[in-house]
Amino acid sequence: MLYSALAILAGISVFLTFMPISGWPLAVPLLLLLAIPWRPSRFAGLAVVGFLWCGWQLDQRLAQDLPPLLENHDLQVEGTIRGLPETRADGRLRFRFEINCYQEATGCHALPLTVRLNWYRQAPSLYSGERWRLRVRLKQPHGFANPGGFDYERWLLAAGIRATGYVRDKGDNQRIGTSSGYSVQAVREWLVTQLSQRLGSSSQTSLLRALGVGDRSQMSAQQWAVLRTTGTSHLLAISGLHVGLVASLIFILVRRAWSWAGLCRYWPARHAAALASIAAALVYALLSGFQVPAQRALIMISVFMLSGFASQRLSPWHIWSQALLLVLLIDPLSALTPGLWLSFGAVAAILYLSVGYQGNMSKWYRIGRLQLLLPVALLPAGWVWFQQMSIVAPLANVLAIPWVGFLVVPPLLAGLACLPLWPLASGWLLAMAAASVQLLWQGLEWFANWPGNLLYLSAITGSGLFWLVSGTVCLLASRALPVQLTGILLLAAVAFTPSPRPASGDVWMTVLDVGQGLSTVIQTRQHLLVFDTGPAFRSGFNTGEAVVVPYLHWLGYQFIDRLIISHADNDHAGGAAALLSAFSAGRVSGGEPETSGLPDVHPCRAGQHWVWDAVQFEILSPADE
Structure with missing residues (x-):
């Protein structure tokens, strides 16, 4: 079972690496490998199965693309709001919209399409499940095409979003149907409202919203930076760890209560506890918005608990393999996300380090050994996906995992459960959870302030x-x-393998994709020059932080010899401040130093020249006044 699951995963990975979108059916004859009575041949055949399954699923998803004729035109569409709408820091409202049809003079035409929309001005209150008629402008999914940065287009594909756009102010935007007050999303929205009313708009509230109902929209960039620096991002989002904790607590409570009530003569206590734990995991996963990490955890818990009904006890590796196969069967494109590799990789590492290697080790020695070696086991996946490693992550997680698991999540979930039944007790429990998460956050900030605790890793061949x-x-x-x-x-x-660099006398120039604007990276043997940094936006997004910084980390640089800003327009200078906050620069020059808004900017003048590694540079303009 283990090798079969890995073979199918390998086939899916091969497809997603090379993306033969139109030629994947040509691999169908290779299914004959399954008929050859030789184990390696059958594993190869299973890899072909994964390859073809992923190709068919991707073909189905791409069939829902936005027709080119409808792109960048005003459309009146009808559809349903899905998920929790997010109020961003700049005041806009972002939400997922499931379009059913669009209207033209000739009538209403079907358009089954899931899109991500922004409503910029005077957005009304939106609720999940409501039906709306909106005038929108859509475009096909697009993200910046730069190495080292976040692949927004891949994320949209994995999430099933096939267009992005915004709601037009002009037009007849109106609600045409209300949502059911008893839907899962309605419960999530009610819980979010209750948390905000009882705890206010503090930083603890945003963290508890993320842990309780999977709503991370109010978490600030500074909070994400602390989590990333300490390697604890997985703790402040509903993940397999929290779903597993809830399932385990319910299993223990139900099993003891079943035995105490004397019901074992009717049905074994472990069977009743297994079903109750699956139900609890399902409820928690639904409250989280049924996000992909929670889905994986639910599948793994269900497979593990239901294996207890089998007459023959299954090995942990067999259960892990079944869960992986189910996840890949439901959505093979989940292999596009780092979550699948990190979650299943973490469980696999725990099994490998725990099963069969205990010997005469003490309990605390096994825990410490596991905690120290787990980051090493996940190093390949972390290097490929994130190109960074937190030095303090093992120590921070040793303290944070039990703290969140026993002092934050239980009172938080108990408080949410008591809201409609016992408001007074709910207030105490939620206050306890807020105080616990506040103490935890102070500790994480202390870890995050350690100097040099985040290592950036260059691209790996x-x-x-x-x-x-x-x-x-x-x-x-x-x-x-x-x-x-x-x-x-x-x-x-x-x-310690050095990153590739040009030979002496050679120069490598890379023009980065920053949308409307410019950013160019110029490398010589031992020097680096950045010319312009692209734009910044009112939302807080800027290409200096999102494009240039990750690309320089991907190249393995820690210092910029010279930064040149051609002029002070936003599409050329908007990302400069973010770039300089991440990298030190030997010299900053600009064509308009007085209006650049940066400190210590030297003016660029025609005739200035220098030589790096046998490469001559010269400023051609502007001339001296």
């Missing part, structure tokens, strides 16, 4: 990834000191 995985396996697979030393040497060799 295919051969580098091979040696990284090999070193990780050597370090974890054996308790023999020579093998572990070999693993450490391999990891060190990969970590």
Whole structure:
């Protein structure tokens, strides 16, 4: 079962790597490999199954694309609001809208399409499940095409969103149907409102909203930075850890209550507890908005609990494999997200480090060993997906995981459950959860302020990834000191391999995709020049932080020798401040230094020149006045 699941995952990964969108059916004849009575041949056939399944699913999703003729034109559409609408810091309202049809002079035409919309001015209160008639302007999914940065287009594809756009102010925008007051989304909205009313708009409220109902829209950029720096982002979102905790608590309580009530003569207590824990995990997953991490956790918990009904006890690896197969069967495109690799990778690492390697180890030694080696096990996935590593993550997680699991989540969920039945007790429990998360946050901020605690990792090649995985396996697979030393040497060799650089006398120039504007990165053998940084927007988004900084980290740079801002217009200088907050620069020059808004900017004048690594640079304009 394990190798079968891995083979299907490999086939899906191959498809998503090369994306043969039109040619994937040509692999159908390779299914004959399944008929050959040789194990490697059958595994290859299962990889073909994963390849074809992913191709068919992607073909179905792409069939729902926005027709090109409708792009960038005003459309009157009808549809339903899905999920919790998000009020952004700049005042706009962002929400997911499931379009059913659009109207023209010739009538109403079907358009089954899920889109992501922004409502910028005078947005009314929107609620999940409401039907609206809106005048919108849509465009096909698009994201910046730069190495090292966030792939927004891939994220939209994995989320099933096939267009983005905004609501037009002009037009007959009106609500044409209300939502059911008893839907899951209505309950989530009610809980969000209650949390805000009882706890106010403090930073603790945004964290509790994320933990209680999966609403992370109010978390600030500073909060995300602290979580990223300490490696604890998984704790402040509903993940497998929290769903598993809820399921475990319900299992223990129901099993003891069932036995105490003497009901075991009718049905085994462990069976009743297993079904109750699955139901609890389902409710919590639904309250989280049924996000992908919660879906995976629900599937894994269901497989594990239902395995207890089998006459033969299943191994943990068999259960892990079944859960992986179910997730890939439901949505093979989830392999486009780091969550699948990190969640299943973390569980696999825990199983590998725990099952069969306990020996005479004490309980605390096993916990400490697991906590220290788990970040190492996840290093390959973290390097590929994020190109960064938190030095303090093991220590921060040792303290934060039990704190969240026992002092934040239980009183929070108990308080939410008591809201309609016992408001007074609910207030006490929610206040307890807020105080606990406040103390936790103070500790995380202390960890985040440690100097040099976040390492940025440069791009890794295919051969580098091979040696990284090999070193990780050597370090974890054996308790023999020579093998572990070999693993450490391999990891060190990969970590200290220098990034590619031009030869002396050569220059590499990369024009980055920043939308409307310009940003160019120029490399010589030992120097780096950045020319312009792209725009910044009222929403707080800027391409200096979102594009230029990740790209320079991806290249392995820690210092900019010279930053040149051609002129002070936003589409050229908007990202400069964010870039300088992340990188030190040896010299900052500009064509309009007085209006750039940056400190210590030297004026650019025609005739200025310098030589780097046998490459000559010269400023051509503006001339001296």
